[in-house]
């Protein structure tokens with residue numbers, strides 16, 4: 158247990174001292190500034206959020222920005238998770254550490270914990286900053302901010318776990334690229350699925366459902382979006398027709414959340430197994 | 438527990454793809470013993486060490502470290518290791534690296550003891566500097582401190598002086614001797630034979646994944662010799678020296694039981710004796726000898 162905590166702390170220390178953090182901070186600041194500008198434009202065009210259209214615009218732009226954050230978090234953690242394990246094996250840093258009286262699974266779980274903490278911390282800080290911007294510019298406050306942020310953090314954790322699994326078998330760069338590629342692919346599959354739903358084409362809709370099962374990042378993202386949206390707005394639009402990449406009609410089911418947790422645990426277990434068997 | 442050897446390795450075997458790297462290597466390192474692991478490049482020394490420490494899975498064979506099977510992480514509680522490829526978290530300072538290893542080892546070592554370990558390898562004034570800015574030799578020195586910081590009972594050093602300056606090499610030799618004094622077992626892999634000869638109690642020579650020779654230094658270097666510088670050597674005197682090796686005026690013979698008698702006989706035959714000195718086959722000569730005769734044995 159002390160090993161897990163020690164390695165988690167080390168991973169957080171690494172994240173805070175490497176350049177990743179600075180790049181993340183810069184990207185986040187840029188996105189926050191852009192969104193602040195965007196929202197103030199919306200506000201001046203519509204003169205406060207009174208009409209349904211303005212609410213629609215505000216909600217969509219908020220989700221767009223949050224998607225940007227989730228992308229930054231995904232990229233950041235994926236490119237942090239990859240190097241942190243396979244990079245250490247390649248460079249030889251792992252040699253001295255792994256000959257201490259520690260189990261490899263403990264080291265892996267410690268890294269995972271540290272990275273999840275980092276991802277969650279980033280999502281929280283950036284998300285809350287964005288909520289404040291939206292609140293100050295157009296006076297909108299999302300209905301379930303905490304649930305939404307937790308789902309975003311879960312999405313980051315899921316992707317990071319996958320990246321960690323890849324990094325036990327392939328090179329650091331490749332594992333980051335693979336994870337981000339898959340993340341993008343499921344997002345697109347999710348969009349394709351919504352189009353299928355809108356057109357009442359069950360076989361096309363199935364694409365989204367299946368991909369959401371295989372990699373739960375898109376499903377979790379949809380759940381997060383749902384909790385950032387104004388429920389009145391959703392009721393106004395009605396169900397089904399207007400499902401877009403940045404609007405989500407239905408909150409997540411408990412079964413899906415359970416699946417996402419099981420999925421993450423499974424992938425982490427696989428990563429531990431694969432790391433255990435690896436020659437260093 | 439303490440009467441179990443520091444290392445007990447039995448029939449280790451490892452194959453990478455089609456290449457057999459280690460082929461049935463067995464050896465032991467006693468408590469407090471310094472064992473030298475020698476052999477040419479690619480002989481499998483590093484592979485043996487990595488299997489021993491659980492970094493690489495052996496295809497066959499077993500290892501016990503300090504009385505515990507090496508599949509049990511606790512077997513490494515009292516083990517210090519300096520890898521051949523030594524790299525430490527570049528974003529940490531030297532002192533933080535040591536603190537990390539102390540925490541992972543689960544021992545209580547005070548900050549001043551850590552500072553002392555750094556002082557031992559000549560890094561006392563760089564304790565607060567980031568490892569990323571260290572030179573190669575400084576990183577190897579840090580690696581030595583890491584291997585020694587958690588009060589080990591077994592220290593495994595894979596080419597500990599490969600990046601060190603001559604002063605550093607002398608420091609390592611002193612370090613090894615002080616470990617020996619404190620009854621710490623050491624497994625030393627080095628290409629610097631003089632270093633090995635100076636500090637090791639026993640030597641294992643690996644060649645192409647097998648143990649080519651093993652034994653204490655006197656066992657391996659058993660043949661003792663006498664070197665003479667002679668002029669006016671008559672045929673009769675030469676017969677007295679037989680069998681001998683000659684290089685100009687320098688004659689080498691196996692050490693006779695009675696050296697003064699031999700010299701007296703030579704002088705009686707009119708031979709002029711300029712120098713007489715006892716000699717020993719150096720470990721280097723012996724190693725080259727063993728490795729060169731290996732192909733015929735296979």
Ligand SMILES: Nc1ncnc2c1ncn2[C@@H]1O[C@H](COP(=O)(O)OP(=O)(O)OP(=O)(O)O)[C@@H](O)[C@H]1O
Nearest residue numbers: 453456457458476477478479480481482483484485
């Ligand atoms: N990770 C690996 N993948 C494939 N082959 C390997 C690997 N590690 C070692 N080998 C092979 O195993 C053999 C032994 O290598 P090893 O590193 O143990 O040699 P060594 O005795 O330490 O040599 P050196 O004196 O050069 O350090 C070599 O033939 C090498 O090519």
Ligand SMILES: [Mg+2]
Nearest residue numbers: 482483484521
């Ligand atoms: Mg080697």
